Amino acid sequence: MGATTVLTVRGLRKRYRGRGGVQANDGIDLEVAAGQVVGLLGHNGAGKTTLVNHVVGLVRPDAGTIHLDGVDAVAQPAEARRRTCIQAQANVPITGLTPRRAIELVGRIRGAERTAVRARTDELLDALDLRPWADTPAEKVSGGIARLTAFAMTVVTPGRLVVLDEPTNDVDPVRRRLLWGQIRALADEGRAVLLVTHNVREAERVVDRLAVLDRGRVLADDTPAGLTAHLQGTLTVEADLSPGAVEAGWRWHPAVREVSGARGREVGTVGAADAAEVVGWAQGEVAAHRLERYALTPASLEDVYVDLVGHEHAPQGETAGVAA
Amino acid sequence: MSTVQQTLLLTQWQFRRQATMLPLLVVVQVFLAIATILGFGLVIGDPPPEQALYLATGAPTITLVMVGLVMTPQMLSQSRTEGSLDWMRTLPVPRGSFLVSDLLVWTLIALPGMVLGIVTGVLRFDVDLSPAPWLVPAALLVSLTAAAVGYGMASLLKPTLAMLMTQVLVFVILLFTPVSFPADRMPGWLQTAHEWFPFEPMAQLIRSGLAHDTFSMPGRSLVVLLAWCAASVAGATWALRRRA
Helix, strand or coil: CCCCEEEEEEEEEEEECCCCCEEEEEEEEEEEECCCEEEEECCCCCCHHHHHHHHCCCCCCCEEEEEECCEECCCCHHHHHHHEEEECCCCCCCCCCCHHHHHHHHHHHCCCCHHHHHHHHHHHHHHCCCHHHCCCCHHHCCHHHHHHHHHHHHHCCCCCEEEEECCCCCCCHHHHHHHHHHHHHHHHCCCEEEEEECCHHHHHHHCCEEEEEECCEEEEEECHHHHHHHHCCEEEEEEEECCCCCCCCCCCCCCCEEEEEECCEEEEEEEHHHHHHHHHHHHHHHHCCCEEEEEEEECCHHHHHHHHHCHHHCCCCCCCCCCC | CCHHHHHHHHHHHHHHHCCCCHHHHHHHHHHHHHHHHHHHHHHHCCCCHHHHHHHHHHHHHHHHHHHHHHHHHHHHHHHHHCCHHHHHCCCCCCHHHHHHHHHHHHHHHHHHHHHHHHHHHHHHHCCCCECCCCHHHHHHHHHHHHHHHHHHHHHHCCHHHHHHHHHHHHHHHHHHCCCCCCHHHCCHHHHHHHCCCCHHHHHHHHHHHHECCCCCCCHHHHHHHHHHHHHHHHHHHHHHHCCC
């Protein structure tokens, strides 16, 4: 890798007492280097938020070490906070303020000079196309604009480590692209970005590395290509069944391995060698009105993720709503 | 960036967050302060001059204590429930600054009510005040102690429980603490208890600050008050620093 490591987590453990004794982190090892966007994937309760709260000293670990930009974050939480900025999963309420005012105030509370904060705020308002809303009272802006404001509040005076928890929730597709551009830019400036999400499909396109967290452990940690390597030569088949097809005893082509099925939407995998035959078969199924549509795509990270953490924790798709 | 500057910026943040509610909050504070005076006046009838002075000089303490023990914990519980406190705590700000900035905001909000309460008392009961030069620092000490106790309460208790506690406190402080009436009207055991609670010393300090020709501040009360202040500020700061 060669790049400077900004965040190093080793053997991090935390059990919450009182709440039925949840083992939130169970021996986590993780590294985030300068210039990297590292995705942290996991379902609700996988231990993502606890991990992040450890880094900024809101949670004290039972065991393990956290080093952040040369500082022992467990022993010196105030120093760790100076080097980290966090966008929380829930929007920070800013009623009474306007997006511009909120961004500028946080920038200055984080210690930057007034003129520098103004310039950076303007830059972010333009980059995220927020200018039309910049001076609108917060109680009148939509959820997506509030989400982008929270992002700008986080990165107006960015630390060495930037932690973003579901930054794209509620954001419209056009501004979503602008947002990903800004996230990439933070890494290109030499910051370490930790992207907490369960939106696997979106994360795939921006991250340099992905760590999959489940029940407080890291199940996998690799580049997106590395994680999907064993699935190369495999394609995902999706099929929307016609009404009544399930009752009529519809079955996949024998070459397809069934992965999941719900409400008439079936998903399976097929080897590349058999793909042409399956397409021919599916075309026939459509002609016979047993299928409404079908699609073949390269095996995705989502498949890997579902394989790793099991079907009961299937991640939310691109239309993911607000997470608890 | 100095700690003072950071604290003031944080205060600005908290103050602006309340901006939409601000006029209403001030009006409610003013209303409460005046209602305390006029309401007690109704309960008691036309009080003799000494009792009237008690009422008029007790009302500002009621206002300060209400703000500290009721409004501050409600604000803190709200920010805990809506999740903004956890995010604020990720900012590189000294933990004590959160306490100081909240305190500043609420003292500013309480100020008009306190002043108008005093004016109402003077007009309604026709009393003469003799303010001491240390009235302002004394009011700040009372305000700080009340807010720190409220802060500690809201930090340590569950938000819903803290909200409930504030409701109980309003009732207890209005009726069962020797703020608007002399302590000797209460049963002996309650008088003894109040020797160790901070409310009577708070009332004594404000009272002697407003009419220091008539009332004096016992040294013991000052010690009790300072002890409460130190302990509650330490407790609130500890609560803010605490890691789960």
